[in-house]
Amino acid sequence: MEAETLREIVSENRELEQKLTKRNEQYIFDLKKSLVAANLSEEAQTLALHEILPQLVDGQKSGITARQLFGTVSARTEAILNKPEELPESTPFLMWLDNALLLFGVMSIMFSIMMLWSKGKTQPMGILTLVLASMFGGYVFYLMYKYVYQYDRPGMDKSKRPGWLKTGLILVASMFLWIVVFAGTSMLPTVINPVFDPIIVIILGGVAIGVRHLLKKKYNMRSSLAR
Incomplete structure (x- = not known):
């Protein structure tokens, strides 16, 4: 992925994290620690969080927590690590x-x-x-x-x-x-x-x-x- 695109995603992630409730913020904090412990690359972590954060912010409007959406931190970590490799878009x-x-x-x-x-x-x-x-x-x-x-x-x-x-x-x-x-x-x-x-x-x-x-x-x- 191009560095500029990755920087934009990182910036979007930060903006979304600022909108999290205390409980969801703690979930993301624990998830990041778990992904680092699993030796997942920074780029992969960024992309994984980019999929999760918009859903968390949207779910908060209905009172849905991160645990309700994605299960435990360990379960979500396992799902991210074992996610099937996506094929490139057709030209x-x-x-x-x-x-x-x-x-x-x-x-x-x-x-x-x-x-x-x-x-x-x-x-x-x-x-x-x-x-x-x-x-x-x-x-x-x-x-x-x-x-x-x-x-x-x-x-x-x-x-x-x-x-x-x-x-x-x-x-x-x-x-x-x-x-x-x-x-x-x-x-x-x-x-x-x-x-x-x-x-x-x-x-x-x-x-x-x-x-x-x-x-x-x-x-x-x-x-x-x-x-």
Whole structure:
């Protein structure tokens, strides 16, 4: 964590501690001693207190004590020490990649099954169309997350949400371009946009979904529609 950010958290912690009742103040004092005895780093202690203090101050309004909220000092210390390691937040590139792989997998399987079911009566989808449509569609879904869905997550500052007019124009324009990419590439000659056997395309789609699953576990790839 950056030093400036850590200093801000330390400052916020101090301000919150000044608002504690005597009983809660003693609880935090004992908790700090317990965390020091457990050899927890100063940064980890600061972050742990930053999670606890706002809840304590808020609970005081209803007469709820630290012990009622978090149990004994030893129990809270144990919970802090054994807290699961949080994975880093997914980056825009990984979110786009997650979307693109999912779209490629779903479209490849869906269109190929439709083609097999209709016994060749359905217009075949070229591999270039599937790839480019998946890549561009993945970015469209990322924009939906960036301008809409991320602000529905718990703890997000909804005051930073862009205006609905700006959001609507961006999403409508990107959706239109996505359709243009889809339609434009489908008209390309098969030399540039070859059509593979539906079974092969289904296999490629399955591989894309499998790769997505592995990457999600390794890199904490967040889906754009996740809240």
